[in-house]
Amino acid sequence: MMKILFIGALSVTSFYYAQNYPVAAIPENLKKNAGAVVRNENTTVEINKIDDIVYKKSSVITVLSKDAINYSLPRISYEKGDNVSNVKVVIYDEKGAKVKSYSKSDFTDIAANPQGTFYSNSRMLVLPFTSSSFPYTVEFSYELGNENTVFIPDFIPFYDYNISLEESNFRIINKSGINLRSKIYESPFNYTSVNVKSDGENKSYSYKNIPAIDNGNAVPSPQRIMPKVSFSLDKFNLEGRQGTIASWKDFGMWYYQNLLTPVSISTPQIKAEVASLHLSGTTEEKVKKIYQYMQNKTRYIFVALGIGGWQPMMPDEVQKKGYGDCKGLTNYMRTLLDEAGIPSYYAIINSTPSPVDFDKDFPKMAGNHVILMVPTEKGNIWLENTSQQIAFNHLGYSTTDRNVLMVKPDGIDIMQTPISSAEENKEKQTLYIKLNPDKTITGKGNFSYKGMQYDVNMMYLMLQEKEKIDVMKKVFSTLNFENLEMKDFNNDKNLAAIDFNLDFKASNYSKPVGNSFIFRAVPLYKDGIYYEDSARDLPFENRFSYQDEYEITYELPQNYYIEEMPQNGNVTSEFGSYKVSFEKQENKLVVKRSIQINKGIYPKEKYNDYVSFRRKILNADNSKILMSLKS
Secondary structure (H helix, E strand, O other), X not given: OOOOOOOOOOXXXXXXXXXXXXXXXXXXXXXXXXXXXXXXXXXXXEEEEOOEEEEEEEEEEXXXXXXXXXXXXXXXXXXXXXXXXXXXXXXXXXXXXXEEEEEHHHOEEEEOOOOOOOOEOEEEEEOOOOOXXXXXXXXXXXXXXXXXXXXXXXXXXXXXXXXXXXXXXXXXXXXOOOOEEEEEEOOOOOOOOOEEEEEOXXXXXXXXXXXXXXXXXXXXXXXXXXXXXXEEEOEEEEOOEEEEOOOHHHHHXXXXXXXXXXXXXXXXXXXXXXXXXXXXXXXXXXXXXXXXXXXXXXXXXXXXXXXXXXXXXXXXXXXXXXXXXXXXXXXXXXXXXXHOOXXXXXXXXXXXXXXXXXXXXXXXXXXOEEEEEEEEOOEEEEEOOOOOOOOOOOOXXXXXXXXXXXXXXOEEEEEEOOOOOOOOOEEEEEEEEEEOOOOOXXXXXXXXXXXXXXXXXXXHHHOOXXXXXXXXXXXXXXXXXXXXXXXXXXXXXXXXXXXXXXXXXXXOOOEEEOOXXXXXXXXXXXXXXXXXXXXXXXXXXXXXXXXXXXXXEEEOOOOEEEEEOOOXXXXXXXXXXXXXXXXXXXOEEEEEEEEEEOOEEEOHHHHHHHXXXXXXXXXXXXXXXXXXXXX
């Protein structure tokens, strides 16, 4: 992960006014779906000169449930050398009465590192405060002086689900004489809007009364729903390195010369590594051999050293130590390819569940991840360098279908990552099931996953055997398993495919009706609950297309036959399609099922149509078959 100076929703309101914050004063519409409510938020950014910026921040956040504790935890991210001052915290109870106050001396200073190690120049002041009762309110303010003027944050209401906002204000005072660009991005779904006021050459921005976005029912991420305001200075400073970001070309040349060139240094040891691989064949074959070699000898560890956490480790450090973060591992892979005479490009990306793109017309420092692009005669190869398990030339759902900033010596090219089709994101399930007169079934199954479904099932690679079984029982909760065994698990890193077999026994699958039994058509599928919502106020999103193909062979008990079975079914809509068919074969019944879901963001008005589509599929999966004893 790339280190970014994030100034988010932890900022808010002023201590200059004596007031309390009773929970009863929160409007009811802001409590709905909310774990926390931002009562008041104020951020002032003072740009004094190219290497002098001051953030004055204050916030009041009411925590309604324990799920939102982390959102309100007072913390200040900073770099060594920053000046943090005027730190104040006041805690209020439900009625708005003051409970306790804190100052900077009560905070704990830790390394701002997700892995908990101290290999970082990034620091964080954290107040170790916990409350045993809910709701409560946290009032928090501080000032932060910093020399890095490249990271001016976006002004967005909130980044997370289940957070609502009463009022938020943002103001930039530019005393530097450097041109400050700004751009307003309206909500594409008219969820809310930003208010703008001019104050001479400066402007102030505000949001008011924004309900929480519930994390459910296929709602897109808040970043795709909310409006925002972006800011960028034409000239900036980053750890003493000054540059220009008036265009992507200028910024890319600065990035290449200042952040990549100093660490684009090979060594005799790296040359020997590449020589030992005895590369031959096509460019793709060579890249694959180098990539899988790199995967086998490295592991991911977050590192936030080097020009504000944005410069990669030296490749020889990664080579010797066997670890690095996305920047270091990508740069090491780039160096290995250079030694093989294969050009590649360092690519900055927004790694998010819903695609977030860079604006081609508004250059600014952004992104939270780095991947590598290798052009070849057969097309571009994309490499995710942080995983020891991921397949060659495969990007996951958090990095596909969005643009990247590809850093080149002559500037930045903005390029699109691949989009995978439904057929490429495929599950194939083949089951052989024996129906037993005691209502149980015994079965064997083969499962194969490709593309984005490969990504979802990579979680099994990190689990112990018992954990795999526990997860599998939750995924396929439609069966009441008595026994379950996963076998022959294989991660095909050449084809981006995961395969495994299941042996299982499940109880109460069939229901007796006199001398007959009824059972449902499809035993193993991912269950879902779909409710209509006539008051829905947000669109819904299917984040990737996919295709499932099932073939289920039922073996009947001796002297039983299929008396009744459903007709073949076919459901088609703009959201996808579904087919199911039934075929008798002597003492067997073969059920074939296929489903395709189309990727897209759909308007709220179509949500109930989507619910109807999914319910038809569930009803077909649960359609009943009658098995009777021969007379």
